Amino acid sequence: MNDQTTRAGHHWGPTYLGGDTWRIATWAPNASDVVVRIDDRDTPLTQGDGGWFAGDVTGRAGDAYHLIVDGTAHVDPAARWLPDGVAGPARLCAPVAPDVPAPPVDWPAVTILEIHVGTFTTEGTFAAAAARMAGVAALGITAVEIMPVAAFSGHRGWGYDGVMPYAVHPDYGTPQDLARLVDAIHAAGMLAILDVVYNHFGPEGASLPSVAPAFFDADRTTPWGPGIDYTQDPVRRFFIDNAVIWARDFGFDAFRLDAVHQIVDPSPVHILTEMAAALRSALPDRPVPLIAEDERNLAEGRDAGVITANWNDDYHHAVHCLLTGEDESYYANFAVDPITDIARALAEGHVEQGQPRANGTRGAPSAHLPPTAFVNSNQTHDQVGNRAQGERLITLTDPGALRVAHAMLLCAPAIPMLFMGEEEGARAPFLFFADYEGEMADAVRKGRAAEFAAFAQFGGPVPDPLSRDTFERSRPYAAPASDAAEWRALTKRCLAWRAAALVPLLRSGPAAPPDVAPTGTAALRARWTFGAGRVEMIAHLGTVPDTPAPLRNPDLTIGDPAGPNYLAVKATTP
Incomplete structure (x- = not known):
């Protein structure tokens, strides 16, 4: 040899x-x-x-x-x-050939829109999505995060049951079509983020178990299938090369790593550390940020510079509980005192940092991390789609309070992420859908129904995940809401302020611990101090505060300062 x-x-x-x-x-x-x-x-x-x-x-x-x-x-x-x-x-597939240079990776300036290619447009293709990128950028969005596109069984699905990580799902288009979508994102001045699944394979259609059964760890399973043995070099190379190809050949600028807590690797060098190094080597002139979904609330990856930011579900849960009053299952911890949890998330990132909570102990200290080490959201594919009825937050709460929460997300220092349709107040649900047949279809139906049997607040029969109608109902832009233009204007106004006033301060880095405190059961005040200045905010999320905290000459306001739904924000430079 x-x-x-x-x-x-x-x-x-x-x-x-x-x-x-x-x-x-x-x-x-x-x-x-x-x-x-x-x-x-x-x-x-x-x-x-x-x-x-x-x-x-x-x-x-x-x-x-x-x-x-x-x-x-x-x-x-x-x-x-x-x-x-x-x-x-x-x-055999000819190499793809992106044509449009990517904009610089300026992480503090990132504002993300998460999209699912199959439901983002009526056509559900890469080409149709590409045609909409200029309009997305016009709102002030600076990065598009694409849910997984790796090939999976059937014609429709979320993408997290992919089985062929190197191949694009053919219903969306060709590999070259995906490269053209990345070109369109770059041409609009935005970054392209790809959601990748390196922790499991889907239940149907994978050839790896037959070709290389040793790829899997016989002693470990994940919630979605057999565990993967990351201690073996060929296994590590399978995923590391995959990330390099998406970045080097297709032009993706960053990755969202699904369920990092299930990438269990006891090797002396964790696979994600090696992956980050391989990406730096392949693209030495361009950072490739890694965004982790990691339910452990640990800071290690960010401290080591391997992970740029974590999805911060704690922020979502606290906001959701405050606005909806829901308190079941994983919401229980955050329903006790949601405004205090929101304040802590705005000041320190994660809410659960190892302290005792109603449902146990989770996490580690995170207050030392900069706000840009957290991706905050009010809605995601998970938090909408993993409801039995796929309801969006706007159908579950007062629209006035939600507008304040929307503006607070976009104007606070953490990296904000919107889920497709959220920028214009879409009411269409986002449901769980798949495309299996026979025993697998029956298992998915039964599993989905059993998952929500104990959730009284999720209510009603679970829509059939195998029905095409369930898929078609999940298109957020098919029938815009009557107030869509007002929501788009709010999104654009907040993101314009963010770009002009907040981003320069974020680039200068924190200069003092944040000061964030509740002023009532659903109101707060905040001050963040940076090297180049400070940001102040007050927010009433459905109640008049017990201790008003007026803000003189704010840059941006929403609502009545004496009313229950109000936000004011101001940036000051020396």
Whole structure:
């Protein structure tokens, strides 16, 4: 085995070498023989050290191929293009070619809109989404976070049950269509963030369990399937190379890492540390921020510079409880004193930092982190879609208080994220939907119904997740609300103030601990001090404060200062 084969063998799937030549590699440590079959032509791969098989094959872009592992045909687990779905065949795919340079990565200036490609437009394609990017940017959004696009079983789904991480879901378009969507995001002056799932595979259509059963940890399971053995170099390489390809070849600027708490890696160097280093090496002139969804509320990844920011569900839960009064399940802790929890989230990031709470102890101190180490939100795909009826917050609370909460999110120092439709007050639900058949479909239906059996506040029969109607109802822009223009104007006004007044202060960094305190059961005052100045805010979220805290000459106001729904914010520089 020569050095060239060794290097190739450590990179999964097909690599285009020019002309009609491709190098294909896979890890199959339990196999004795692997062949690539293109049409009727078989090319044996060379077996190398550690279970790798690699070799050069001849074919043209678009040619179908299979891996024949010990005589049985399989879809390449690292296939780049699966136009016929995850059952294959895989097809050789020419390298994508983004054309538009990305804007600089200015993290303090980031404001995120989370979108699901399949429901973001009527067509549900990359091309249709690309046509809307200029309008998104016009509101002041500076980054678009795309829910997972890796190929999954069936035609419709959220994307978190992906089974072929290197291939785009064919119902959305081609790999080149995705590259053009990233181009459109960049052309509009925004960053492109991709949501990736590196903690599990979906329940149907994955070929890895057959090609490389050693990929999985027999002693561990996740809530969604078998655990993954990250201690093995080929397993680490599978995910690290995947991230590098999305960033280097497709042009993605950052990643949201799903359920990091399930990426259990006892290795001396955690896989995410190695991934961050690989991204720095592949794009030395451009940072690639990693955003973690991590329910543990730990600061370690951010302290080490591996993680740029965490999704801050604590902020969401406290705001949700204050506005809705819901108190079941994971909301219970945050329903006791939500305004105090909101104040703590605005001052220190996470609410639960290891102190005793009603439902136990979680987290570690986070007050030392800058506000930009947290992504705050009032709604996300999780928090809307994981309700039985998929209701948006605007249908569950007083619109006046919600407008204040909306403005508070956009004007406070943490990185704000909106869920598609939220910027214009959309009322359409976002429901859980999937596209399975037979026993898997029945299991999904039963599981979804059982999940909400104990939630009285979620109410009513669970919509059939396999029904196409459930999917169609989840399009937020299909029928704009009568007040959509007013909501868009509010969003635009708040984000304009943020860009002009707050972002320069965020760039200068914190200079003193924040001072945030309740002024009533649903009101607060806040002051954040930065190297270049300070920001002051008062907010009434549905009640007149017990101890009014007037703000002189505010830059931006919403509502009546003597009323229950009011926000004022002001930035001051020396």
